[in-house]
């Protein structure tokens with residue numbers, strides 16, 4: 001299988017999981033420590049928020065990048081022409097967030113960060129010596145105390161039938177950050193591109209956790225861990241009438257972390273945000 005589903009509690013978990021990340025840029029964890037009832041509560045709370053007018057009071061800040069991004073604003077993937085069919089809210093610990101939604105969101109933010117730190121330890125430990133030698137500091141340390149890690153709550157609205165031809169919920173893209181922690185969404189649709197260029201469904205049993213490598217970790221490991229193209233396809237049948245909610249946590253290094261001879265984390269991020277058209 002291109003993307004492995006690994007039992008977090010298995011004695012071989014770290015080896016199997018990092019093997020999948022090296023092969024495909026993706027790995028799926030079951031029996032992980034993030035409580036599923038917390039994830040489901042977040043899906044319900046945020047779906048209600050997106051269905052309300054309240055969101056319009058949190059219009060995103062182009063400089064800081066926190067707040068609500070409407071379907072009109074939403075990203076155009078690098079190299080794509082058409083906007084994604086999605087709206088989303090960017091949560092930073094220092095950023096704006098509706099008071100009522102804060103406790104659960106921050107609890108999830110902290111738990112997912114702790115897990116990410118452990119997984120970055122696995123990723124480093126199981127990399128070959130020459131890859132480890134490229135790292136300017138230990139991977140878990142790169143995210144310690146960072147203000148840059150971003151929790152994105154995404155809502156893909158039900159389809160209306162008036163979508164522009166070719167528009168997708170999320171067009172093919174790679175993530176910018178080090179790694180992404182993504183609980184299985186409430187609806188399917190996530191696909192990853194395999195080495196032959198074919199789209200494969202990412203295993204998405206409700207309750208599992210998808211982890212993928214982003215461009216910054218690919219850069220820092222000289223490509224040993226690849227940042228793989230992925231997308232969210234549009235639903236058909238009954239699914240077309242449903243919203244899809246997902247909750248990626250994008251782990252970002254501290255701004256001054258040296259990723260490679262070419263980039264610090266800050267330089268890399270600014271370059272990519274400009275390409276996405278969400279930053280001047």
Ligand SMILES: O=C(O)CCC(=O)C(=O)O
Nearest residue numbers: 154175185190232246248
């Ligand atoms: O919604 C998803 O399942 C994936 C979202 C994603 O890939 C992203 O926002 O970068």
Ligand SMILES: [Fe+2]
Nearest residue numbers: 173174175230
């Ligand atoms: Fe992504």
